[in-house]
Amino acid sequence: MPFQPPMLVTDKVIGAEHYKDLCLFIKDKTAHLDRRLMTFRTEKLPEYVRLYKARPKNETVDWPWPGAANLVIPIIGTYSDELLARIMGGIWMYDPLWAATVSGDLPTKDGDELKQLMQNFLMDMAYSPDELDLYRVEQSAFHSAIKYGTGVVITPYEYQTQMEHIYKSGGEAEGSPVISEPREFVKIDGPKPEILPLNRFIFEPGTPKLEDMKMFGHIESLDYWAVKDLPSKNAYYKQKDIEDLLMTPDAAQETEMEREINQQHGITSDGISTGAARWYIYNLWFNFRLGGVEYAFQVRYHKKSEKILWIAFNNYPKNMKPYQDMKLAYDDESYLGTGFAEMLHIAQKEISNNNNWRTNNRNYAMLGAWRIDPESKLSSMLDIFPGVGIPAKQNEVEYFKTGQDVGYSDGPDQFHMAVAKERVGVDPAMGGTGGGITNPKRGIYSAAGTSMVMNQANNRNNLRTGDMRAAHVKLGMKFLTMYSHFGIGEKIKKYGTQKEKLTKALEMYKDGSLGLRLRPASASNNKELERQNDILLSDRIDRFYAQEAQMVQAIAQPTISPSLKKLYCEQLLGARALMMTLLRNFNKDNTETVLPDIGEIISMHNDGAGAVNGNQNSAGPNPISQVPSGAVGAGGVPAGEGVAQ
Secondary structure, three states: OOOOOOOEOOHHHHOHHHHHHHHHHHHHHHHHHHHHHHHHHHHHHHHHHHHHOOOOOOOOOOOOOOOOOOOOOOHHHHHHHHHHHHHHHHHHOOOOOEEEEEEEOOOHHHHHHHHHHHHHHHHHHHHOOOOOOHHHHHHHHHHHHHHHOEEEEEOOEEEEEEEEEEEEEOOOOOOOOOEEEEEEEEEEEEEOOEEOOHHHEEOOOOOOOHHHOOEEEEEEEEOHHHHHOHHHHOOOOOHHHHHHHHHOOOEOOOOHHHHHHHHOOOOOOOOOHHHHOEEEEEEEEEEEEEOOEEEEEEEEEEOOOOEEEEEEEOOOHHHOOOEEEEEOOOOOOOOOOOOHHHHHHHHHHHHHHHHHHHHHHHHHHHHOEEEEOOOOOHHHHOOOOOOEEEEOOOOOEEEEOOOOOOOOOOHHHHHHHHHHHHHHOOOOOOOOOOOOOOOOOOOOOOHHHHHHHHHHOOOHHHHHHHHHHHHHHHHHHHHHHHHHHHOOHHHHHHHHHHHHHHHHHHHHHHHOOEEEEEEEOOOOOOHHHHHHHHHHHHHHHHHHHHHHHHHHHHHOOOOOOHHHHHHHHHHHHHHHHHHHHHHHHOOOOOHHHOOOOOHHHHHHHHHOOOOOOOOOOOOOOOHHHHOOOOOEOHHHOEOOOOOOO
């Protein structure tokens, strides 16, 4: 089922007075937020970009001489890329991308199958470049959060069709025209996440949580042809409004942040005709109370002309907003996180200045100063540089060593690097550390000790990774909510015999009768250790099965005493409860599919004649002794051992 368009809001729908208040709120709030964010967009963000890319403020410097040392040491970029590699590896190198836990109104045996089906479906959508293309989007968003403190992904649900021409005949020889048949196909039907540049993001800086903001959104930068095409994409755009917009563009050059990004590639803002023109359409989402009732709206607004193009109700489930943010170092007093560009710019500047100072010192000390006769013609032929030429008459040319090479010491740099490392908490990766060394002296001397330290997850690497994994889970929940409410269209065909179950699961999730919780998949600290644990767990379950079978066989004996029968029934329940706890400790979900249901067996023997409180005859042989040799008794005791006669 395709995406359902939102309901248009007019003065006839909500009343003329309410509509007037709504328009006034949109214009006033947009102007207020634009004014507050102006310096952030035009100065702060371009500076962050320059710092990350380690580009000097000026391409060349003229002091202490033209072309002096001008290197920027890429401290911010190095640590940003290091943390990004940790985060992407921790999320994308392990399957599934989202680990699901199922609860709700489901048959016991369907739980694991349904969980696996939903995990596979979400992974298929995430990896597909024609669907979510999520690896590219999340890498950009995580990188933005690390560098600048905040990353934002916009996740609109889109439905687009295109025409393709299918070959029918012709073209085999000269004069044989090619005949093709036009056919419409669905290009996009589902969520389409994209990274949102921060200089296009509109938000309330003083509100820490995005969902609590009265208004937020983004600015769409459109060229002439994109604006002209707006009515064909959405019927709410009026042709007269679009014609008025096209008469006067908002800008004819790139923004400050775009210029900073394009500069390294030699891309200029020069353009010709309508190709260089840009129009800025504000895509805003907000809540507003009408008659004491709060509603959620979306609006398209052109700020320069103060023209509201259209207003509609929020058409996403539960008024969900199609945005997901991710931040580094959450702040309860401000929306923006604290990125590495903010954390490390002082250290990067200090280390770079020290390096350039030493380079200039060596260059000057190497050449020194020269004394030149003022009447000598050499001064008109030579340019002694760096250093200096001094006019004098004693000799034609005489060398003076005026500068002294202070030598090289990286002690101050090492100190600043250590401070920067402590500030961001990013240390070298564990992989390969200590390779080839008999005893690397890390203080951990066993696999169990290493596993315990890694499981503590109490360093800043784990904290930053946790921030991004939380955003990854929220994105997965948004995608699942959209798919369940708007359908998955023709994608259902790919699942063959499983399509009925997938459709049912999505419907149950939509209705709320299926609880499906997502979490990021966990990378194993030691895959070999995990495999060994699975083998040990399998052996323990085999012993549990044998134990259960032995006690069920025992209580079925007609000669068993009531007290012993009661004991075995309680042991059956206790052993099953203990095994359920053990399986959950090993992260095994839906334990009902692994452990047999013994409730009916216990109920049958308790309700039967001569059951637990009935038969007092304890005569007869010990029932445990009748179990085949090699079976395991209650509590793991071999048959015939430790059992009361």
